[in-house]
Amino acid sequence: xxxxxxxxxxxxxxxxxxxxxxxxxxxxxxxxxxxxxxxxxxxxxxxxxxxxxxxxxxxxxxxxxxxxxxxxxxxxxxxxxxxxxxxxxxxxxxxxxxxxxxxxxxxxxxxxxxxxxxxxxxxxxxxxxxxxxxxxxxxxxxxxxxxxxxxxxxxxxxxxxxxxxxxxxxxxxxxxxxxxxxxxxxxxxxxxxxxxxxxxxxxxxxxxxxxxxxxxxxxxxxxxxxxxxxxxxxxxxxxxxxxxxxxxxxxxxxxxxxxxxxxxxxxxxxxxxxxxxxxxxxxxxxxxxxxxxxxxxxxxxxxxxxxxxxxxxxxxxxxxxxxxxxxxxxxxxxxxxxxxxxxxxxxxxxxxxxxxxxxxxxxxxxxxxxxxxxxxxxxxxxxxxxxxxxxxxxxxxxxxxxxxxxxxxx
Amino acid sequence: xxxxxxxxxxxxxxxxxxxxxxxxxxxxxxxxxxxxxxxxxxxxxxxxxxxxxxxxxxxxxxxxxxxxxxxxxxxxxxxxxxxxxxxxxxxxxxxxxxxxxxxxxxxxxxxxxxxxxxxxxxxxxxxxxxxxxxxxxxxxxxxxx
Numbered sequence: 140x141x142x143x144x145x146x147x148x149x150x151x152x153x154x155x156x157x158x159x160x161x162x163x164x165x166x167x168x169x170x171x172x173x174x175x176x177x178x179x180x181x182x183x184x185x186x187x188x189x190x191x192x193x194x195x196x197x198x199x200x201x202x203x204x205x206x207x208x209x210x211x212x213x214x215x216x217x218x219x220x221x222x223x224x225x226x227x228x229x230x231x232x233x234x235x236x237x238x239x240x241x242x243x244x245x246x247x248x249x250x251x252x253x254x255x256x257x258x259x260x261x262x263x264x265x266x267x268x269x270x271x272x273x274x275x276x277x278x279x280x281x282x283x284x285x286x287x288x289x290x291x292x293x294x295x296x297x298x299x300x301x302x303x304x305x306x307x308x309x310x311x312x313x314x315x316x317x318x319x320x321x322x323x324x325x326x327x328x329x330x331x332x333x334x335x336x337x338x339x340x341x342x343x344x345x346x347x348x349x350x351x352x353x354x355x356x357x358x359x360x361x362x363x364x365x366x367x368x369x370x371x372x373x374x375x376x377x378x379x380x381x382x383x384x385x386x387x388x389x390x391x392x393x394x395x396x397x398x399x400x401x402x403x404x405x406x407x408x409x410x411x412x413x414x415x416x417x418x419x420x421x422x423x424x425x426x427x428x429x430x431x432x433x434x435x436x437x438x439x440x441x442x443x444x445x446x447x448x449x450x451x452x453x454x455x456x457x458x459x460x461x462x463x464x465x466x467x468x469x470x471x472x473x474x475x476x477x478x479x480x481x482x483x484x485x486x487x488x489x490x491x492x493x494x495x496x497x498x499x500x501x502x503x504x505x506x507x508x509x510x511x512x513x514x515x516x517x518x519x520x521x522x523x524x525x526x527x528x529x530x531x532x533x534x535x536x537x538x539x540x541x542x543x544x545x546x547x548x549x
Numbered sequence: 550x551x552x553x554x555x556x557x558x559x560x561x562x563x564x565x566x567x568x569x570x571x572x573x574x575x576x577x578x579x580x581x582x583x584x585x586x587x588x589x590x591x592x593x594x595x596x597x598x599x600x601x602x603x604x605x606x607x608x609x610x611x612x613x614x615x616x617x618x619x620x621x622x623x624x625x626x627x628x629x630x631x632x633x634x635x636x637x638x639x640x641x642x643x644x645x646x647x648x649x650x651x652x653x654x655x656x657x658x659x660x661x662x663x664x665x666x667x668x669x670x671x672x673x674x675x676x677x678x679x680x681x682x683x684x685x686x687x688x689x690x691x692x693x694x
Contacts, residue, residue: 208579215675216691218684225672229665284626288619294589294693297596429601468595468604502596504692505589547694 161271166194168271169262176261177254185253186262192246196239203235291366291396295507295545299471299498300432300463304394304403304425305369309548312361314373316511316541318473318496320425320434321361321371321390324459325407327417327440328481331517332388332409334359334373335541342534350534354379359388362548367394386412392423401425403436414453415444421457434461435477456480459492469500475515493519507545514538583671584618587611590693597689598682607681607690614674621667 169190177183210228214220254262266272273279293309296302304320306312314321316335325332339353359373369392375385390407403423408416421438438457444450459477466472475494482488494515501508515537522529591611598604679687 204579208582211579211583211671216688218679218687220675220679222672222676225668225675229668281623281626284619284622287622288616292588292592292615293585294592297593301595429605467599468601500596502593502689502693505694507593507596 162197164271166190168269169266172262172266172269176265177258179258182253182255182258186250186258189246189250189253192242192249196242196246199242200239203232203239207232207235293363293547295505295547297500297502297507298429298465298468299500299509300430300465301427302432303396303427304401304423304434305367305392306361306363306545308363308366310363311546311548313544314359314361314371315357316498316509316543317513317539318498318511319359319361319543321359321369321392322373322388323423323434323461324421324436324438324457324477325388325390325419326438326455326457326459326479326481326517327409327419328442328453328455329414329417330385331537332357332373332375333513333537333539334543335511335539336378337537337539339537340535342532352379353377355385367396368392386410386417394423399427401427405436405438411445414442415448415450417442419457430465432463434463435459454483456483469502470497471500472497473513475513476519487521487523489522490518491520491522492517505547508542509545510540510542512538512540580618580621584615584622586694587614587618590690591615593693594690597686603681607678607686610674610678610681614671617667617670617674621664624663624667 170187173183173186173190177186207228210231211225214224214228217224251259291303291307293307295310296307302320312319314334317333317337319334322333334357336356337354339355340350341353342350355375355377357373357375359371361369361371363369371388371390371392373388373390375388377383377385386409388407388409390405392403392405394401394403401424403425405419405421405423407419410416417440419438419440421436423434423436425435426433436459438459440455440457442450442453444452457477457479459475459479461473461475463471463473473494473496475496476492479490479492480488481490492515494513494517496511496513498509498511501510516532516535517537518532518535520529520531588611591608594607594611595601595604598607682690
């Protein structure tokens with residue numbers, strides 16, 4: 140019977156943002172169906188009147204539920220709340236349920252009286268053919284309810300060592316500090332990208348006196364598009380020695396969530412700069428625990444030129460390793476190293492970087508602000524260079540600092 | 550690509566991503582709200598409760614509350630499926646079988662006993678929460694949605 144299908148489907152809905160639209164569309168489809176299939180005018184008017192009554196009962200029910208929710212919230216906020224505070228909410232809800240039963244009984248009688256059995260069947264079959272009636276599928280609703288239980292929480296993740304590789308769905312992170320997962324391992328043949336403001340000191344020459352200083356500032360954003368998929372953009376601006384907009388970094392990351400392990404797949408690219416397009420596909424792995432996390436991966440960065448300015452591709456290989464340790468929940472330290480070939484065509488191109496960092500996490504209501512800083516020797520150890528002897532390069536380093544802000548978009 | 554074009558692309562992407570923020574989120578069913586809120590609190594409780602052990606216990610309680618919400622959702626879904634089985638088939642549709650108001654109501658919400666059990670369990674968990682958290686911690690967590 141149509142009436143039951145409507146009632147059960149509608150009340151089943153969780154009230155999440157898309158449900159309300161679905162209900163509005165369903166009622167509109169029902170009215171259209173009645174108007175199109177019931178030819179007898181008095182019958183049609185009475186049936187439409189019954190539908191309005193049902194809509195009102197539904198609205199009242201949702202309002203009552205909201206009041207019940209608000210009552211429980213008030214009790215939740217009261218530290219000295221007792222069983223009696225919660226019982227008062229239940230009593231109200233119980234009384235309103237009696238009223239709901241009466242209202243539904245009345246509108247159902249009205250609807251039944253309005254239509255002949257043939258009209259009734261016609262309305263039901265016409266409506267169930269419409270796409271708006273998909274929410275009437277009880278089995279679908281049951282499956283949805285079961286799936287919901289396994290869905291990733293959409294809350295902001297707190298402790299750094301427990302965070303996943305991607306941000307949850309609808310969570311936005313304004314990235315303006317180093318150590319964000321989206322910039323982990325973003326080491327291209329010609330440049331290394333991390334968010335925030337950074338100073339890169341490059342020392343060269345045999346006596347170590349010739350050097351260059353570069354200042355960058357890199358704001359960006361990460362957004363959880365789905366439960367396990369995020370998109371991110373970083374806009375690097377070179378501040379010194381000259382001011383210029385550097386290639387924009389775009390990163391798309393998908394993750395598989397296991398119990399304490401995340402396996403991620405990332406594709407990132409930089410818009411064309413001096414070396415054309417730069418791409419960096421790769422796989423990431425993060426082991427998470429209460430206080431300690433290990434983040435690693437293998438990435439294949441490459442610079443491939445552009446269609447107009449062709450050049451032979453420069454291919455690198457990068458296997459970063461980062462260990463994060465939360466000293467206390469709000470404060471963590473980080474150590475990073477790994478292996479990096481910036482150019483596989485160069486025979487002695489292996490580099491071992493070494494870096495350190497720290498972050499302080501500050502919860503502001505439902506939002507999170509995190510201050511981060513890092514220090515890295517991007518070419519700390521160059522094995523076998525020059526002429527067979529390994530060299531440590533302490534003279535070239537990079538310092539980065541800044542903050543990232545997390546909040547829920549919806 | 551020129552710097553101007555690059556910045557235009559970057560700005561467009563940022564605007565598109567940032568534009569997803571809604572000013573007023575639509576009202577949700579209390580159970581959906583409760584589940585989302587408890588899950589959100591579970592994620593950040595350790596940033597508010599400095600003691601790892603107490604924080605872990607509070608996290609477990611919030612996760613139990615979230616699970617309660619999912620169970621309630623499933624109960625509602627089962628209730629709906631039962632209701633549909635009463636009315637399934639062309640014969641039922643054609644004859645416009647009349648059900649009592651009580652039966653109709655049972656399709657709209659889970660049986661009263663199930664609702665009460667869920668409610669009682671929730672109250673029990675929230676009262677236990679007060680033995681784990683301080684007044685200030687509970688207030689701060691109340692701001693997390």
